[in-house]
Amino acid sequence: MLATFYHHPPKYKGPNWCELDLTAFQAVQKCLDAFRPDVIIHAAANSDLDECEKNPQAAEKINVVATKFLAQTAEAFGVRFIFVSSDMVFDGKTGFYSENDPVSPLAVYGKNKIDAEKSVHLSCKNHVIARTALIYGRPLGGGSSFSNWMEMRLRKNQTVPLYTDQFRTPIYVENLAEMLLELAQSDFVGTLHLGGANRIDRYNFGLQLCSLGGYNSRLLQKTSMHDFQPLAPRPADVSFSIDKAKSVLTTKMLSTEGGLLRMFENN
Numbered sequence: 269m270l271a272t273f274y275h276h277p278p279k280y281k282g283p284n285w286c287e288l289d290l291t292a293f294q295a296v297q298k299c300l301d302a303f304r305p306d307v308i309i310h311a312a313a314n315s316d317l318d319e320c321e322k323n324p325q326a327a328e329k330i331n332v333v334a335t336k337f338l339a340q341t342a343e344a345f346g347v348r349f350i351f352v353s354s355d356m357v358f359d360g361k362t363g364f365y366s367e368n369d370p371v372s373p374l375a376v377y378g379k380n381k382i383d384a385e386k387s388v389h390l391s392c393k394n395h396v397i398a399r400t401a402l403i404y405g406r407p408l409g410g411g412s413s414f415s416n417w418m419e420m421r422l423r424k425n426q427t428v429p430l431y432t433d434q435f436r437t438p439i440y441v442e443n444l445a446e447m448l449l450e451l452a453q454s455d456f457v458g459t460l461h462l463g464g465a466n467r468i469d470r471y472n473f474g475l476q477l478c479s480l481g482g483y484n485s486r487l488l489q490k491t492s493m494h495d496f497q498p499l500a501p502r503p504a505d506v507s508f509s510i511d512k513a514k515s516v517l518t519t520k521m522l523s524t525e526g527g528l529l530r531m532f533e534n535n
């Protein structure tokens with residue numbers, strides 16, 4: 269297995285690591301020509317919503333143009349292409365979105381993901397568009413996550429402001445990895461919503477994390493997403509319907525309780 273990084277060299281062993289800027293297409297082509305993959309899982313992105321809003325051209329380069337190049341290369345090699353997309357393709361007005369619901373992004377990042385999805389669909393026959401939701405878990409090396417940010421603050425006895433009015437179907441990172449690996453070996457083609465088994469707001473997610481991880485829940489502070497004005501607008505409820513994924517995959521989608529339990533057991 270070959271895995272790539274860009275700015276942050278991984279601190280753990282496992283796959284063969286290769287430093288690669290996915291927007292440097294000659295280098296990408298050279299790497300793929302040498303490695304000849306059977307399947308490409310493309311999870312790299314600029315997923316900082318405010319950064320994408322601030323620098324839309326740079327965001328488009330990695331989020332859209334690089335994705336199109338990789339999808340075209342997968343097609344040229346005749347291999348499977350799994351593209352990790354996002355719940356941010358929806359405006360969050362209704363929630364429980366299925367794969368057939370019309371997309372309507374609020375910000376540049378969501379628009380990028382839709383443009384990338386379209387080019388994957390057009391460029392590579394053997395593709396999966398795996399839209400995923402808020403990811404939680406402990407990073408193996410570098411990086412961060414929503415739950416990681418909370419744990420860092422709780423350990424330092426710092427308060428944790430959490431929205432009570434923003435709903436997601438959060439997914440435990442290992443559970444997501446299992447689904448992506450299953451998809452890599454399956455013959456499913458199309459779009460799939462990979463979310464956790466329950467819809468939850470961020471504050472109640474925080475309560476579960478405190479209860480299961482032994483943290484002080486009095487440090488959690490209820491807030492509203494309407495109290496803040498980030499550069500990129502955030503959708504209120506982009507929870508997924510995961511019925512289609514359940515029918516396609518044998519991997520079971522964990523609830524936030526199940527995912528958090530596994531996270532605390534693992535570490």
Ligand SMILES: NC(=O)c1ccc[n+]([C@@H]2O[C@H](COP(=O)([O-])OP(=O)(O)OC[C@H]3O[C@@H](n4cnc5c(N)ncnc54)[C@H](OP(=O)(O)O)[C@@H]3O)[C@@H](O)[C@H]2O)c1
Nearest residue numbers: 273274275276289290311312313315352354400401402403
């Ligand atoms: N996190 C979430 O809650 C969430 C929710 C829905 C969908 N997603 C999607 O899930 C995927 C993973 O998200 P994440 O949260 O793990 O993102 P992340 O922590 O920001 O990681 C993004 C990765 O992309 C790599 N990357 C960025 N620009 C690159 C470039 N030009 N060339 C090569 N690699 C580049 C980065 O490598 P270096 O760090 O080495 O620079 C990093 O490993 C993304 O496609 C994201 O859109 C995430």
